Amino acid sequence: MARVLVDVMLKPEILDPQGQAVQRALPRMGFDSVTNVRQGKRFELELADADPATLRATAEQMAEKLLANTVIEDFKVTVLPADSSENA
Amino acid sequence: MARVLVDVMLKPEILDPQGQAVQRALPRMGFDSVTNVRQGKRFELELADADPATLRATAEQMAEKLLANTVIEDFKVTVLPADSSENA
Secondary structure, three states: EEEEEEEEEEOOOOOOOHHHHHHHHHHOOOOOOOOEEEEEEEEEEOOOOOHHHHHHHHHHHHHHHHOOOOOOEEEEEEOOOOOOOOOO | OOOEEEEEEEEEOOOHHHHHHHHHHHHHOOOOOOOEEEEEEEEEEEEEEOHHHHHHHHHHHHHHHHOOOOOEHHHHHHHHOOOOOOOO
């Protein structure tokens, strides 16, 4: 069993109202140093495959078909080492 | 200006209906090797601070106060190198 992370973020040119809401809230809470916030999604997948190249290819297909809307979102696949218990 | 990532995931013992929905959809699309899916949030923050220790402390406070609900969610802060243009 192996673990793969898929991080999905809106493309830079796409408006991000969730990120803007956070960005506007932070200064009111005393965090004045924030200049930009973007919010995206993270998927942690556990797969039965073992080969890292296969894992990456499978995760990229999943991202393109289901996890991300590639018209407005970019995604990044990270294959975690087999013995890793942490989140990269 | 520096960039910080805050990844927020539901704690392992908390039910994740979003992740379950994805997990059930994937086999119907031909991805049979998926054994588990968890879905979380990723925040990309740009801050005016420069010192990595300050950045981490600030981001951890933001996560505890606004970005994560620490009753049901865990978070992880990643301070990106100043010259990094990629998403870790």
